[in-house]
Amino acid sequence: MSANGKTIRIAFVGAGIVAGPYGKAVPRIPNLEFAGAYDPESGRAEAVVKSLGGRVYKELEEILGDKTVDAAIVMTPNKFHVETALRLMESGKHVLVEKPIASTIGEIDHLEEAARKAGRVCMPAHNYIYAPALQRARRLVEEGAFGQVASAWILYNLFHSEELAERYGGVLREVCVHHAYSIVYLLGRPRRVSAVASRVHYEKLTCEDQVMVTCELPNNALAHLWASFAASDPTSDPWTVVYKILGTKGGTCYTWNEGQFQNDGGPGWGIPSYMESFAEELDFFVNRAISRGDTPLSTLDHARDAISIIRAAEESIEGNKGLVEVQYAN
Numbered sequence: 001m002s003a004n005g006k007t008i009r010i011a012f013v014g015a016g017i018v019a020g021p022y023g024k025a026v027p028r029i030p031n032l033e034f035a036g037a038y039d040p041e042s043g044r045a046e047a048v049v050k051s052l053g054g055r056v057y058k059e060l061e062e063i064l065g066d067k068t069v070d071a072a073i074v075m076t077p078n079k080f081h082v083e084t085a086l087r088l089m090e091s092g093k094h095v096l097v098e099k100p101i102a103s104t105i106g107e108i109d110h111l112e113e114a115a116r117k118a119g120r121v122c123m124p125a126h127n128y129i130y131a132p133a134l135q136r137a138r139r140l141v142e143e144g145a146f147g148q149v150a151s152a153w154i155l156y157n158l159f160h161s162e163e164l165a166e167r168y169g170g171v172l173r174e175v176c177v178h179h180a181y182s183i184v185y186l187l188g189r190p191r192r193v194s195a196v197a198s199r200v201h202y203e204k205l206t207c208e209d210q211v212m213v214t215c216e217l218p219n220n221a222l223a224h225l226w227a228s229f230a231a232s233d234p235t236s237d238p239w240t241v242v243y244k245i246l247g248t249k250g251g252t253c254y255t256w257n258e259g260q261f262q263n264d265g266g267p268g269w270g271i272p273s274y275m276e277s278f279a280e281e282l283d284f285f286v287n288r289a290i291s292r293g294d295t296p297l298s299t300l301d302h303a304r305d306a307i308s309i310i311r312a313a314e315e316s317i318e319g320n321k322g323l324v325e326v327q328y329a330n
């Protein structure tokens, strides 16, 4: 993590579960100062401020009007991401926006236009690809170290109670969006996808708690994307979150199971490789994207591609259509 550069003052907008890993990352990032937090639910911003310092903002407007705040992390429920990020950029703040940053391509175009007009960074919080092992995987793929890529797997198995899952909706948009931007980042855009979804353990929720998506990749490679809130994997070879890429001359595997510790927060907070992805992402946002003007590893184009893939998967599921061509925005 880089140590030189201007100090960036950052605010949290939304202080729920995912504020946990961001809060743990903040003290590790050079040139970053915590300004404070806003959350409409009483006690949540207060809890964050108690551990990180800064102030409690009572309204979003107080952050918009605070000239000492340079940037914000938008971690509201999904439906508020776009409107909140637009208001922040209009008031001159850089934004790191949690995934899925928007639900349509048109909304992402809108965010891009607002960032351009304001001269501010709008960076999708695609934290998974900031894991150093995945950056190495991409470099090795690009260098041809694995020969011709033949296959890839991205698997996610973390049990979420119905009470916890209630705030997120179906796993396709909520979790598989990580897989979609990751596959684009690592191996390029899938041409066609075929998807199946199911609901295993929800009694009240009507959305899916499991989904599998098969992708046809460039050069005839195939990828399997799997996300489940229905079961954790306690077996001797656990697939908590696994990325595997195989080629004609080699391959690579990255797994969250390399280390774990007892945690006091969300389902993944005791997994160091997951926590590390937030710190790497936040460091890039502050010390490269904002301070140096570098293009993020996670771009708005990746966010557009991820939505296009999810949309094609939805079409495959809803219409029971088998393979569906992915319609990309550009």
Ligand SMILES: NC(=O)c1ccc[n+]([C@@H]2O[C@H](COP(=O)([O-])OP(=O)(O)OC[C@H]3O[C@@H](n4cnc5c(N)ncnc54)[C@H](O)[C@@H]3O)[C@@H](O)[C@H]2O)c1
Residues within 6 Å of the ligand: 013, 014, 015, 016, 017, 018, 019, 038, 039, 040, 041, 044, 075, 076, 077, 078, 080, 084, 098, 099, 100, 125, 127, 167, 174
């Ligand atoms: N990158 C990851 O690995 C990861 C993990 C979990 C969640 N997320 C994403 O983070 C976001 C938040 O998820 P969460 O798990 O923290 O959910 P959460 O429900 O625990 O927290 C959301 C918080 O936003 C607050 N809020 C509601 N409306 C708001 C508004 N208009 N302005 C500001 N705050 C508002 C709520 O009171 C709540 O405290 C979601 O978009 C989710 O998809 C990402």
